[in-house]
Amino acid sequence: MNLQDFVAFYMVAQEKSISRAAIRLNFVQSNITAKIKRLEAEYETQLFYRHRDGVTLTPAGEKLLTYAEKMIQLLNESKRQVKHTAEPGGVLKIGAMETAAAVRMPTILANYHMRYPEVEIMLQTHNTEELTKKVLLYEIEGAFVADCIADPALEKIEVFQEEMMLLSKRNVLWDNGYSESQSFIVFQSGCFYRKVLEEWLLSEGIVPKKIMELNSLDGIIGCVKAGLGVSMLPREVAEQFDSHKELIHTPLVHENRFIPTYFIYRKDSVRTAALSKFIDDLLCIKTAR
Template sequence: MIDALEGRLFLAFIALLEEKSFSRAADRLGYVQSTVTTHIQQLEKISGQKLFHRYPRGIELTEAGKVFSKYAYQYVHFVESLEESMHALDQPRGTIRLRTQESFFLTRMLPFVQKYTRKNPGVDLRIEQGSYQDILKGVLDFELDFGIVPQNPDRHDILFYPLLEETIVFAASEDVDRKVRKSGVQILNDELFISSGTSCLYHTSAVEVLNNAGITVKDALELPSLEMIKQYVSCGKGFALVPEIAINTELENGKLKMLPFHSKMSFSHGLIVHKNRELGFTAKSFQSEMLRFLNP
């Protein structure tokens, strides 16, 4: 098999996997569509397995394709790392792929990214947002170089580097806060609970705290953006779960109030990387700079 496999076949596979369309994959690679089709057919012939299901609406990986994808990402990553080493780089360059929660990026990571990209113009830093499970899966599948998660996964195949402690609080408008302080937190049984989604670890912890306080979440709203959550709540619509640092300005100007819960919710954010991922020069320098910046 090794004699027949070529790098361009792996690139075609990854482009099709990520673009989910033969035409878009061809555009991305600068090929005609038939070339991508031929490359995928060659891979399926070499591996002896069907790698993609073809549907009118697009493509999906087969079970064999899911297994193959991990090795495809590792292969491309290995070649990129080899290329870096062979050029004996004086400055980091290449691509770094990282996934994190939106709230962490906006409140903690953005200053570092601004500083890092100015210092390292040759690095293509690709940052995505995702839930805890999305981030962990991306690292386990070798799709990402790094992930940032709110707790240690405690897995033998994942390395966890602590970054900082994050305190999460319940926030509401001044009107809702006044009702809570007058009548108690039980009035929240009749209020809308807003978070970034049930797949978020913050949400799970919040529901536990609410249940312990005798509050049942009957009506919940999932919003995709931290800014949307803050704006929605500041209008007097329910209460939300947010990082404390994310509402400092709103607390100062009175647009939002922190609800009086005694239970403290805190999470130990950290950088994760697959134990078997060989980091190149650029990835190692990125990791070192981030750890120094966020955990001096």
């Protein structure tokens, strides 16, 4: 019993005739008959009533027809999703840092979807460390990250430059430098922006009053607005999430004030039409900068 047996069964049910089904499938009639008999032997029941005008499904055949239709639909869907075609289609799995997903991805994805509506985009948000692992393990096709490790398996495209800002409810600057009585609000470990902030604190000799870990951008912005501490985020994020200027935006004075955002993907990954067109779009963004 194989999938072609179900295709033959489905066609006989549609045509109500073994001979007409054979013509539709370009098989000899005996071949179709053998496939039907194989199914009947497997299920130990009669699937068709045979009569002078052709065939009619038995109650058992009616039940099996439902499953045969589903199997054929899945077969056709798998061909559409897996088969390489010049026209982008199927699923494109990518990842992004939460900050990039919030302020950079909407425009990129909207423009891409406008041109390639047949592509279903699945976007995951994680920190840079986790996203890099997912790309290396083939779990996603590419990701927007803030730090590109020197791995020979990875290809990278620098897409943006993010200017880092300190965000606070009150001024974090005093006449003699930065206040040390501040709590700092950060993403969880694995976030490259957190790593840069920690390096800056060390270079300034600042010992934070407290480190608050949150796993959402909304949560971090909300806590800063509530006066619970200081955070460091890209200027684009600060301007979008604090459009009414409730917070003080202070440029980070550090060698990593400007941090590139890369799109990374495996060099040996299957370059579907969907991924190729997405990469083309990113190269255009890079050129236009």
